[in-house]
Amino acid sequence: MNDQVRVWYPFIGPNNPCPPIRVKTYVVPPNQYIQFQPLDLPQFTPQEALRYGTLWPALFSPYEPTRGSEGGESTS
Amino acid sequence: MSDKMNANANTNTKPIDDEYYKLLHELQAVDFVLLELALFLNTHPNDMKSIQQFNQGVEQRQKLAYQYELNYGPLLQYGHSYSRFPWQWIETPWPWQV
């Protein structure tokens, strides 16, 4: 799990028939902490930049599909 | 009908092979840096260093695009790219086809 992922623990009620998902997550990308991009941030090489979708490592937000296995207790 | 089945049958361009994808990818990478810098400069118009990097990228881009067009046909229309005979624009494959 990368450091841009936030975790929270929802209330589990007695009347919810779906197997509860005890841990939920969401992503907070780095753009949320930058109001105005500073000058001279380190850069990716052009090939890397294309692959990552940005020229600047400081703005890169990884995303890996985890939701499939995140489901309720019986499917974990 | 048969020339429709082979996009290269009627053109002076090289076939779509590994070399094609390599050059295309190089061009995409350089163009992507230029796009990123352009968006950045729109909100940082006084960043001399980025403008210099942008202008160097433009030069590099022109060389790569020239090489690409020489081998695989025009990238742009309306007078921004040359054409051989017959009219190449309609002969080379489209981006979603390759």
Add this chain to the structure above:
Amino acid sequence: MWLYEKKLQYPVKVSKCDPRMAKLLLEQYGGADGELAAALRYLNQRYSIPDKVIGLLTDIGTEEFAHLEMIATMVYKLTKDATVEMMKEAGLSEMYAQHDRAVFYSNSSGVPFTTAYIQAKGDPLADLYEDIAAEEKARATYQWLIDLTDDVDLQDSLKFLREREIIHSLRFREAVEIIKADWNTKRVF
């Protein structure tokens, strides 16, 4: 004036024929927070926004058309030569009845694109915050789309598009700062 460039912004590769995924991707084609809505939203806002921000809206709006072409390419490749049976199984019967395999501007539920998706309030802050929200919503949609496929090639292109939303969102927030600061009159050279 616009120029078309005969190449994709980023390579699109899909590793299997998958009309089901094509249907889901339509959300980013003709959906409320899709690429068409984004392109039209930004390019349209240019006519009423302060001059300092017009260049940004022009360039991001234009990039959105490149993304639109990437989504169309995904849909095209995922459904090309799919059998009618496969289209039916993917829940695309209604789509097929109307459009065969033509790509159509609708969302993933088949609702046709509408310009009601595109806000233009004429107030620079209201419009820019609309844009920021649209970018974050599109980022989220890309996340759910990445979750919905196990095709790593397709995921790769979707991850690129997701990252672009993050950059656009940042640029729009910088535009908000520019609007707030009124650099036009206060900047000293």
